[in-house]
Amino acid sequence: xxxxxxxxxxxxxxxxxxxxxxxxxxxxxxxxxxxxxxxxxxxxxxxxxxxxxxxxxxxxxxxxxxxxxxxxxxxxxxxxxxxxxxxxxxxxxxxxxxxxxxxxxxxxxxxxxxxxxxxxxxxxxxxxxxxxxxxxxxxxxxxxxxxxxxxxxxxxxxxxxxxxxxxxxxxxxxxxxxxxxxxxx
Amino acid sequence: xxxxxxxxxxxxxxxxxxxxxxxxxxxxxxxxxxxxxxxxxxxxxxxxxxxxxxxxxxxxxxxxxxxxxxxxxxxxxxxxxxxxxxxxxxxxxxxxxxxxxxxxxxxxxxxxxxxxxxxxxxxxxxxxxxxxxxxxxxxxxxxxxxxxxxxxxxxxxxxxxxxxxxxxxxxxxxxxxxxxxxxxxxxxxxxxxxxxx
Numbered sequence: 329x330x331x332x333x334x335x336x337x338x339x340x341x342x343x344x345x346x347x348x349x350x351x352x353x354x355x356x357x358x359x360x361x362x363x364x365x366x367x368x369x370x371x372x373x374x375x376x377x378x379x380x381x382x383x384x385x386x387x388x389x390x391x392x393x394x395x396x397x398x399x400x401x402x403x404x405x406x407x408x409x410x411x412x413x414x415x416x417x418x419x420x421x422x423x424x425x426x427x428x429x430x431x432x433x434x435x436x437x438x439x440x441x442x443x444x445x446x447x448x449x450x451x452x453x454x455x456x457x458x459x460x461x462x463x464x465x466x467x468x469x470x471x472x473x474x475x476x477x478x479x480x481x482x483x484x485x486x487x488x489x490x491x492x493x494x495x496x497x498x499x500x501x502x503x504x505x506x507x508x509x510x511x512x513x
Numbered sequence: 514x515x516x517x518x519x520x521x522x523x524x525x526x527x528x529x530x531x532x533x534x535x536x537x538x539x540x541x542x543x544x545x546x547x548x549x550x551x552x553x554x555x556x557x558x559x560x561x562x563x564x565x566x567x568x569x570x571x572x573x574x575x576x577x578x579x580x581x582x583x584x585x586x587x588x589x590x591x592x593x594x595x596x597x598x599x600x601x602x603x604x605x606x607x608x609x610x611x612x613x614x615x616x617x618x619x620x621x622x623x624x625x626x627x628x629x630x631x632x633x634x635x636x637x638x639x640x641x642x643x644x645x646x647x648x649x650x651x652x653x654x655x656x657x658x659x660x661x662x663x664x665x666x667x668x669x670x671x672x673x674x675x676x677x678x679x680x681x682x683x684x685x686x687x688x689x690x691x692x693x694x695x696x697x698x699x700x701x702x703x704x705x706x707x708x709x710x
Contacts, residue, residue, distance in 0.1 A: 339684045371691055381640045384550045384637065391538045401568060401572075
């Protein structure tokens with residue numbers, strides 16, 4: 329226990345954390361105690377060895393490496409934050425469009441549930457709407473048939489134009505991607 | 514508390530200015546690298562650890578308290594990272610002789626005074642070999658005390674522990690180093706050591 333206490337005093341003396349009066353006491357104690365004096369010398373050796381240790385300087389490439397790693401780490405984050413933003417905007421748009429339709433549907437359903445006449449009116453409206461769509465499709469088909477009768481070569485022209493349009497679309501998409509990559513880098 | 518230039522750079526870096534962060538890196542890279550080297554004992558690993566410490570600092574910059582020293586904060590990140598890394602590492606310590614050889618071989622050719630540099634490196638490597646014998650927590654305390662001259666309180670703050678734990682670790686670390694430091698090693702470490710005896 330006494331040795332433990334002496335060791336602690338020695339350590340604090342080495343750290344210059346011992347008050348002057350206690351330091352003096354320690355010196356007197358070590359003068360009378362060869363074992364303690366030997367321990368003091370051993371620890372002082374270690375202390376001086378560590379104090380003489382040089383500071384290692386960072387290699388010149390370290391800062392560049394750090395900044396490169398930082399850029400590399402931040403890039404996916406920026407991209408993902410942009411795509412996250414786009415997703416959030418798209419969702420907001422969908423909700424904005426869907427919400428009035430949903431609200432109208434709910435309101436119609438509630439009204440219809442309370443009255444048979446209203447339900448009948450809604451079914452009639454839907455049937456009218458569908459009849460209108462069918463009539464439009466019918467007109468479109470009849471128009472196409474008359475074009476085919478007047479110009480028999482039209483379908484061939486259309487088929488030959490499809491690959492050209494597809495090629496043009498692909499090229500435009502690739503150019504847009506390249507522009508985006510250049511801006512990103 | 515950090516100096517106004519550092520605070521200014523930190524604020525700019527917080528706004529996304531990477532050049533400002535580069536200034537911080539240049540200012541503190543030696544301190545961080547030295548800590549990592551003294552903790553990990555290998556230059557390549559120290560470089561990786563220093564990079565990781567700066568990266569973590571950047572990503573957590575909004576959590577930095579400007580009333581604290583930035584150097585203390587970043588050294589705290591680096592020391593915690595190195596301690597974790599040492600814990601994870603399945604240790605196969607290099608022998609002292611291997612350490613000397615490795616350090617001699619890695620001497621840069623553009624050093625101005627090759628002989629002086631070699632002696633300094635040998636001295637540094639010998640101390641490093643001794644440090645490598647310590648546990649990560651003891652090593653961190655010794656490094657922060659001797660290379661950065663931090664007080665017990667500051668070390669306790671960096672390592673998120675108590676002042677008495679720091680004193681105790683330092684005490685045991687010095688005892689362990691004294692046990693390892695035989696007369697041969699003392700002679701190898703040269704005059705600075707012998708003068709003190």
